[in-house]
Amino acid sequence: MVDPLLSVRGLTVRYGSVTALHGVDLDVHQGELVSLVGPNGAGKSSTLAAVSGLVRPAAGTVTVAGDMVSGLAPERVVRHGVALVPEGRKIFTSLTVAENLALGATIRRDAAGVAADLERQLDRFPILRDRCSQQAGLLSGGEQQQLAIARALMSRPRLLLLDEPSLGLAPRLVDLVFETVAQLRREGLTIVLVEQNATRAVELADRTSILRSGRIVRSGTAEELGGGAAMAAEYLGGAEVGS
Amino acid sequence: MNGLLGRAGGALGVPLALFVGIVVVALLATTGPASVERLAVGGLVNVVLVVGLYVFVGNSGVWSFGHMSFALVGGYVAGLLAMPVRLKGQLLPDAPALVRDLHAGPFVAVVVGGLAAAVVAAVVAVPLSRIGGLSAGLATVSLLIAFSVVAAQWQSVTRGQKGLSSIPMGTTMPVALGWVLVALLVAWTYQRSSFGIRLRASKSDEVAAAASGISVPVQRGVAFVLSAFLTGVGGALFALQLGSINPGVFYLDYTFLIITMLVLGGAGSLTGAVVGSVAVSALAEVLRRAEGGSLLGLPVPARPGLADVVLGIVLVVMLLRRPGGLTGGRELRWPRRHGAGDRPPPVSPTASEPDPLAGVALGAGSDSRREDSP
Amino acid sequence: MSTLLQSLVNALNLGGLYALYALGMAMVFGILRLVNFAHSSLIMAGGYTLVFTAGLPLIVRLVLTVAVCVALALVLELVAFRGVRAAAPETMLVTSFAVSMLLASLAESLFGALPRSTDVDPVFRESWTFGQVYLPKINVVTVIVVAVLIGGLGLFLTRTPAGLRMRAAAEDFSTARLLGVAADRVISLAFAISGVLAAAAAVLLLGANGSVTPTFGVNAVLFGLIAAVVGGLSSLRGAVVGGFVLGGASQVLQEVLPVALTPFRDALLFAAVFCLLVVRPGGLIRSGQGVRV
Numbered sequence: 001m002v003d004p005l006l007s008v009r010g011l012t013v014r015y016g017s018v019t020a021l022h023g024v025d026l027d028v029h030q031g032e033l034v035s036l037v038g039p040n041g042a043g044k045s046s047t048l049a050a051v052s053g054l055v056r057p058a059a060g061t062v063t064v065a066g067d068m069v070s071g072l073a074p075e076r077v078v079r080h081g082v083a084l085v086p087e088g089r090k091i092f093t094s095l096t097v098a099e100n101l102a103l104g105a106t107i108r109r110d111a112a113g114v115a116a117d118l119e120r121q122l123d124r125f126p127i128l129r130d131r132c133s134q135q136a137g138l139l140s141g142g143e144q145q146q147l148a149i150a151r152a153l154m155s156r157p158r159l160l161l162l163d164e165p166s167l168g169l170a171p172r173l174v175d176l177v178f179e180t181v182a183q184l185r186r187e188g189l190t191i192v193l194v195e196q197n198a199t200r201a202v203e204l205a206d207r208t209s210i211l212r213s214g215r216i217v218r219s220g221t222a223e224e225l226g227g228g229a230a231m232a233a234e235y236l237g238g239a240e241v242g243s
Numbered sequence: 244m245n246g247l248l249g250r251a252g253g254a255l256g257v258p259l260a261l262f263v264g265i266v267v268v269a270l271l272a273t274t275g276p277a278s279v280e281r282l283a284v285g286g287l288v289n290v291v292l293v294v295g296l297y298v299f300v301g302n303s304g305v306w307s308f309g310h311m312s313f314a315l316v317g318g319y320v321a322g323l324l325a326m327p328v329r330l331k332g333q334l335l336p337d338a339p340a341l342v343r344d345l346h347a348g349p350f351v352a353v354v355v356g357g358l359a360a361a362v363v364a365a366v367v368a369v370p371l372s373r374i375g376g377l378s379a380g381l382a383t384v385s386l387l388i389a390f391s392v393v394a395a396q397w398q399s400v401t402r403g404q405k406g407l408s409s410i411p412m413g414t415t416m417p418v419a420l421g422w423v424l425v426a427l428l429v430a431w432t433y434q435r436s437s438f439g440i441r442l443r444a445s446k447s448d449e450v451a452a453a454a455s456g457i458s459v460p461v462q463r464g465v466a467f468v469l470s471a472f473l474t475g476v477g478g479a480l481f482a483l484q485l486g487s488i489n490p491g492v493f494y495l496d497y498t499f500l501i502i503t504m505l506v507l508g509g510a511g512s513l514t515g516a517v518v519g520s521v522a523v524s525a526l527a528e529v530l531r532r533a534e535g536g537s538l539l540g541l542p543v544p545a546r547p548g549l550a551d552v553v554l555g556i557v558l559v560v561m562l563l564r565r566p567g568g569l570t571g572g573r574e575l576r577w578p579r580r581h582g583a584g585d586r587p588p589p590v591s592p593t594a595s596e597p598d599p600l601a602g603v604a605l606g607a608g609s610d611s612r613r614e615d616s617p
Numbered sequence: 618m619s620t621l622l623q624s625l626v627n628a629l630n631l632g633g634l635y636a637l638y639a640l641g642m643a644m645v646f647g648i649l650r651l652v653n654f655a656h657s658s659l660i661m662a663g664g665y666t667l668v669f670t671a672g673l674p675l676i677v678r679l680v681l682t683v684a685v686c687v688a689l690a691l692v693l694e695l696v697a698f699r700g701v702r703a704a705a706p707e708t709m710l711v712t713s714f715a716v717s718m719l720l721a722s723l724a725e726s727l728f729g730a731l732p733r734s735t736d737v738d739p740v741f742r743e744s745w746t747f748g749q750v751y752l753p754k755i756n757v758v759t760v761i762v763v764a765v766l767i768g769g770l771g772l773f774l775t776r777t778p779a780g781l782r783m784r785a786a787a788e789d790f791s792t793a794r795l796l797g798v799a800a801d802r803v804i805s806l807a808f809a810i811s812g813v814l815a816a817a818a819a820v821l822l823l824g825a826n827g828s829v830t831p832t833f834g835v836n837a838v839l840f841g842l843i844a845a846v847v848g849g850l851s852s853l854r855g856a857v858v859g860g861f862v863l864g865g866a867s868q869v870l871q872e873v874l875p876v877a878l879t880p881f882r883d884a885l886l887f888a889a890v891f892c893l894l895v896v897r898p899g900g901l902i903r904s905g906q907g908v909r910v
Binding site: 396 | 652697700701704705706708710715716718719720721722723725726839842846880881883884885887888890891892894895896
Binding site: 052053054073074075078079083084086090092093094095099102103104106107151155 | 778781782784785788789791792793794795796797798799800
């Protein structure tokens with residue numbers, strides 16, 4: 001059995017006296033798309049924050065391709081090939097689109113490779129090419145989400161963490177985001193997708209883990225979970241938004 | 244807060260116990276030479292000033308760097324009132340008649356000084372209490388500078404940089420002790436009143452407090468005025484102890500000293516305010532002797548300013564290592580099984596507030612950083 | 618006409634200096650949300666460096682001054698501010714206040730409380746006279762130095778990768794870190810730049826005053842702080858604008874106030890800042906914590 005690319009063991013996250021995650025275990029193999037679903041406050045975003053180094057776990061370990069990354073600062077974790085597209089996109093609104101993309105390549109030193117990747121992302125998201133010299137704050141929500149994904153890809157990650165990429169988008173744009181995720185997976189990228197739009201996330205993913213109150217309560221493929229819609233109704237208790 | 248009080252101590256156990264502690268220290272000082280007694284009185288004045296600042300900062304969680312403005316107001320008002328009319332006629336011929344003709348004894352002068360500071364604070368508090376955090380800190384700094392400039396330039400009343408002198412000295416040891424007791428009782432009573440409790444609620448969660456019907460600005464304003472009154476009293480006591488006052492005394496240096504005392508003891512509790520002011524006064528006295536060239540009879544290289552260097556280091560280390568101060572924001576606590584007649588135990592150094600720095604990666608609290616463009 | 622010109626020259630000079638102080642503070646505040654009172658200590662250290670290097674060639678003295686200011690800025694960041702980075706902005710404010718008082722006492726302890734004087738360059742004492750207009754050369758030097766520094770800083774921030782990382786960190790620190798921007802390095806760089814600005818301030822202040830005391834720079838920082846607050850505190854462009862607004866306002870007040878009130882000019886300025894802060898706390902300072910918009 002091949003070692004997983006991302007391996008999370010006993011991950012516990014506390015904010016003050018509140019425990020957001022109680023010993024979560026998660027394995028993601030090379031090339032896999034794993035989605036994390038669950039109601040608000042279940043710990044989905046906390047899992048991604050802990051993996052990316054934004055919060056320091058109270059206990060547990062995170063390894064990426066065998067390297068321990070838990071406890072490292074976020075700027076160190078990204079050098080292990082982990083890129084997070086944060087919830088709410090978090091693009092730099094005062095900077096131009098091109099500057100946002102350039103920041104995505106902060107950790108890279110190969111100028112030629114960066115230039116080639118820039119072309120690739122601009123081909124993937126043609127709208128960004130037209131807006132390159134515009135201030136990113138002027139982009140629409142959907143365009144900002146595309147920029148956030150493109151920016152994360154500029155670091156040429158091994159593991160892409162997507163936190164609620166479809167949140168607050170119009171249905172047409174939600175389709176675009178899911179198509180993009182599917183395309184990235186076809187390209188062989190390993191992805192962890194956090195979504196409230198559980199039905200589509202489950203159906204797209206190779207495997208899904210359901211979080212509730214900081215614990216993983218069930219994991220499996222869409223079939224094992226009884227299909228996306230059924231699973232959503234059963235486990236999420238109507239907390240699903242979107243579709 | 245239940246269980247913090249001893250049985251016999253009653254509702255005022257903490258301030259009374261603190262007062263007893265202060266009296267013991269002060270009486271010890273009176274056994275020394277007269278110079279030490281004078282310093283002890285100065286230390287008591289500092290206790291009043293620190294407790295005054297604590298009433299606002301400790302209960303509201305908002306820092307004020309401008310409280311010395313109120314000490315300045317209290318000091319000048321009390322000094323002017325206490326000065327004999329004839330003397331004022333000579334020194335301040337251009338002052339308004341009201342300033343020249345009114346005269347009062349030391350006690351009344353101190354009370355009026357405090358009240359004048361409270362009135363000024365009430366005016367300032369109307370806009371100030373609406374803001375908190377960094378803005379409030381900067382606004383109060385601006386206030387201090389503005390007051391200091393006025394004191395330095397209002398020649399006809401303050402005599403400018405020369406300051407007032409020949410103020411009758413009225414701040415003796417018993418007077419200072421009396422005012423310390425008043426300050427402690429006022430601070431404690433306020434803190435335990437429904438006003439104080441509501442303000443403290445807003446300190447831990449301003450939004451939740453506001454949502455439950457607490458008007459944070461009103462509560463802050465009340466604390467601010469009360470705190471300014473005590474600070475004004477402190478300033479008045481200072482002027483009547485030294486017999487003089489000038490615009491430079493209540494400026495950045497004194498602000499620094501008072502804040503050091505409060506931070507060192509722990510800004511979250513009255514006990515912290517008192518412990519900090521006593522500890523720093525004692526430390527400063529030891530250091531001053533070292534500056535003078537001898538410490539416990541041993542020769543020490545004399546270095547002016549050394550005392551402040553050490554105090555500065557102590558403060559910075561405290562801020563870095565123990566932001567909760569010596570007391571960690573706790574009040575005195577009686578051991579449950581002993582009678583309250585026992586001496587209060589030393590404050591447990593392990594009982595500290597959650598360390599706000601522990602385990603927090605920079606920027607991890609993404610809420611603390613909002614969008615600002617360079 | 619000539620008095621108007623004279624006032625304009627004065628306002629420009631004063632505004633340039635205020636902008637310089639404000640920039641140094643805004644630089645650090647933008648990245649760290651730290652109101653750095655200890656900026657005064659950097660200026661003071663620069664002043665003493667000039668005093669103790671008297672006799673050396675001017676260029677050597679200037680290089681040493683910059684080196685000392687930058688080194689002290691980096692040391693302060695490492696020793697004093699790194700530990701309170703995650704604390705509330707008010708706690709950091711208290712810390713920087715404590716550091717500035719500590720270093721002032723240290724300077725007094727080492728160098729004495731009396732002013733130490735030195736001559737930076739003879740040019741600083743000369744002046745031109747055009748008819749009624751009196752133009753000290755130091756004013757021209759000040760305006761040129763400030764313009765060069767502002768321009769250079771602008772180019773650095775907009776044209777270099779390190780500048781881009783700084784702008785990103787100033788807007789959203791944690792997201793910048795997610796992309797690989799090293800927090801320590803960006804913060805050190807901000808302090809180093811503030812050190813360079815402090816060194817320039819020290820040279821210009823000393824050129825004008827001729828002597829240094831342990832509290833050298835404290836007034837500069839107080840005025841820089843107001844200028845920065847007027848301009849929004851975290852915005853560098855705002856700091857420059859705030860500096861010139863403040864310089865202009867000082868000059869206008871000086872001209873229009875009745876003679877009896879001119880001594881109170883600074884009181885009026887600081888009272889105005891107080892009002893500004895209470896009226897628009899969120900608009901001027903967006904610190905995120907404890908400040909309601």
